Amino acid sequence: MPESFDVIVIGAGPGGYVCAIRAAQLGMKVACVEKRATLGGTCLNVGCIPSKALLQSSENFEEAKHKFAEHGVLLEGVKLDLARMQARKGEVVSANVKGVEFLFRKNKVTWLKGAGRIVSPGKVEVAGETYEAKHIVIATGSESTPLRGVEVDETQIVTSTGALELEKVPGHLVVIGGGVIGLELGSVWRRLGAEVTVIEFLDRLVPGMDNEVAKQLERTLAKQGLKFRLKSKVTGATKGADGVTLTVEPAAGGAAEQIKADVVLLAIGRRPHTEGLGLAEVGVELDERGRVRTDAHFATNVPGIYAIGDVIAGAMLAHKAEDEGVALAEILAGQAGHVNYAAIPGVIYTWPEVASVGATEEELKAAGIAYKAGKFPFTANGRARAMGDVEGFVKILADAKTDRVLGAHMLGPDVGTLIAEISLAIEFGASAEDVARTCHAHPTLNEVVKEAALAVEGRALHI
Ligand SMILES: Cc1cc2nc3c(=O)[nH]c(=O)nc-3n(C[C@H](O)[C@H](O)[C@H](O)COP(=O)(O)OP(=O)(O)OC[C@H]3O[C@@H](n4cnc5c(N)ncnc54)[C@H](O)[C@@H]3O)c2cc1C
Numbered sequence: 001m002p003e004s005f006d007v008i009v010i011g012a013g014p015g016g017y018v019c020a021i022r023a024a025q026l027g028m029k030v031a032c033v034e035k036r037a038t039l040g041g042t043c044l045n046v047g048c049i050p051s052k053a054l055l056q057s058s059e060n061f062e063e064a065k066h067k068f069a070e071h072g073v074l075l076e077g078v079k080l081d082l083a084r085m086q087a088r089k090g091e092v093v094s095a096n097v098k099g100v101e102f103l104f105r106k107n108k109v110t111w112l113k114g115a116g117r118i119v120s121p122g123k124v125e126v127a128g129e130t131y132e133a134k135h136i137v138i139a140t141g142s143e144s145t146p147l148r149g150v151e152v153d154e155t156q157i158v159t160s161t162g163a164l165e166l167e168k169v170p171g172h173l174v175v176i177g178g179g180v181i182g183l184e185l186g187s188v189w190r191r192l193g194a195e196v197t198v199i200e201f202l203d204r205l206v207p208g209m210d211n212e213v214a215k216q217l218e219r220t221l222a223k224q225g226l227k228f229r230l231k232s233k234v235t236g237a238t239k240g241a242d243g244v245t246l247t248v249e250p251a252a253g254g255a256a257e258q259i260k261a262d263v264v265l266l267a268i269g270r271r272p273h274t275e276g277l278g279l280a281e282v283g284v285e286l287d288e289r290g291r292v293r294t295d296a297h298f299a300t301n302v303p304g305i306y307a308i309g310d311v312i313a314g315a316m317l318a319h320k321a322e323d324e325g326v327a328l329a330e331i332l333a334g335q336a337g338h339v340n341y342a343a344i345p346g347v348i349y350t351w352p353e354v355a356s357v358g359a360t361e362e363e364l365k366a367a368g369i370a371y372k373a374g375k376f377p378f379t380a381n382g383r384a385r386a387m388g389d390v391e392g393f394v395k396i397l398a399d400a401k402t403d404r405v406l407g408a409h410m411l412g413p414d415v416g417t418l419i420a421e422i423s424l425a426i427e428f429g430a431s432a433e434d435v436a437r438t439c440h441a442h443p444t445l446n447e448v449v450k451e452a453a454l455a456v457e458g459r460a461l462h463i
Helices: 014-025 041-046 047-069 082-106 180-191 211-224 318-330 361-367 384-387 416-428 432-437 446-456
Strands: 004-010 030-033 109-115 116-119 122-124 127-138 142-144 172-176 196-200 227-229 232-240 244-250 257-261 262-264 268-272 305-309 345-346 355-356 371-377 393-399 405-412
Touching: 004 014, 004 116, 004 318, 014 030, 014 041, 014 082, 014 172, 014 318, 014 405, 047 082, 047 180, 082 109, 109 122, 109 393, 122 345, 172 180, 172 244, 172 257, 180 196, 180 211, 180 262, 196 232, 196 257, 211 355, 211 361, 211 393, 211 405, 227 257, 244 262, 262 393, 345 416, 361 371, 361 405, 371 446, 384 446, 393 416, 393 432, 393 446, 405 416, 405 432, 405 446, 416 432, 416 446, 432 446
Parallel strands: 004 030, 004 127, 030 109, 127 305, 172 196, 172 262, 196 227
Antiparallel strands: 116 122, 122 127, 142 268, 232 244, 244 257, 345 355, 355 405, 371 393, 393 405
8 A cells, every 4th residue: 555645745945845844733644755865945955045155155255355444354365265165055055954854853744755756646656656645735846947059067057056066266257147046146256256247138137126226236236346238148158168158149139249258157047847747647737937837725727736836926936935835734724824925025135135025116107006105225324334334225115095015125234134024014914104103223224114114204304
């Protein structure tokens, strides 16, 4: 008799492992299939965590070289030990992935090691064994999107995975794609000494983010030394012993030119990972972009098969995957699991950081919703001055009639943390006045959020 579970989750990324833990908490017998040697998925192994480790280390290096002197801290002979930096990143990843193994043991989630394939509704095959489950959850995540003519070898032409592993600082790093991953990893290598050029097809960076914030981000990163080639497309890459030659054309067509790079980072986006899962054989429908099609309760068209995270529609973010994992486990337990997609923050971990939640001004205009905007700069905040980090602003958008908070867009020090307050405000249906009347500790960066909320009614105090 095959071993039988209430739930088998395929994929142990933040969507899958969190879904497995929550289902186990709710009393279900749960297994999670993972083919990687460690748990935690893209996020813990080759995504969020290693990139944030390198962003932190490279920022420390940059501060030691360029910012400490302003504080009267004089250092001489600051040097980079890239091998140590990479080893530390490995230690951070290792501690995190082991943490998930511990959580599986604690919650009695069985890790089925190997690639999972759905053989029929209720049956999953892993490493030659068949297991039964009342519910199957697809949480197989995503992978880097390829580009024709640009062949990845993870040494000269790399995806984010290779860009996190470089053993030498490249002389010239060309990043294809001005999205979040390209800008974060471009920042890492620029801080460590590389010349970095970002080539982007569109006329702006980070599509989907608030325009004003995107423009300010471009100016800020350009000041730091990143070079941008917007409205340009890469049509070919030739590898040689001394680097890669890229063919670049204007996006609208025109004369091609060649750009030489030591390393090329291909970061044009990510696509859902569904290969080898047996979805076509079982009849699970995909949408026009190859994502598993689900209803509002994460159910696919095949009864008993569900999907969450990067493999379905929506933002490709770890916390979105996690929240879907929790909601689905609760739905399977007969509870009312739910994800509020209007309150999912997005953060870019450059320095200064960028953070956003809810509607952008462009979206509100397109939807014909009347809104008021309140904006406050970090230059007028005492704590930001004390830190020496005064670049950027917080902008809060509220409904013109009801004052309900509809969105917030920020660029500045640690705004990835500040944004949580506005996610909570949106979740609670708070008004801008609610945020403005809440006492904020002084002196904190959070006071910029309060002042932006006051500015919605034109009554900011410190400007
Ligand atoms: C460089 C980088 C930086 C990022 N930074 C951030 C960030 O700062 N914040 C953020 O929110 N998001 C970030 N992301 C995105 C984030 O990593 C993803 O949104 C998140 O990991 C999606 O979670 P998931 O559980 O859906 O899938 P994944 O994390 O991709 O996990 C899927 C797992 O399924 C496994 N799998 C696939 N098929 C099978 C199979 N057939 N059998 C068994 N196992 C299988 C895979 O091996 C993988 O481990 C980053 C991504 C990258 C690449």
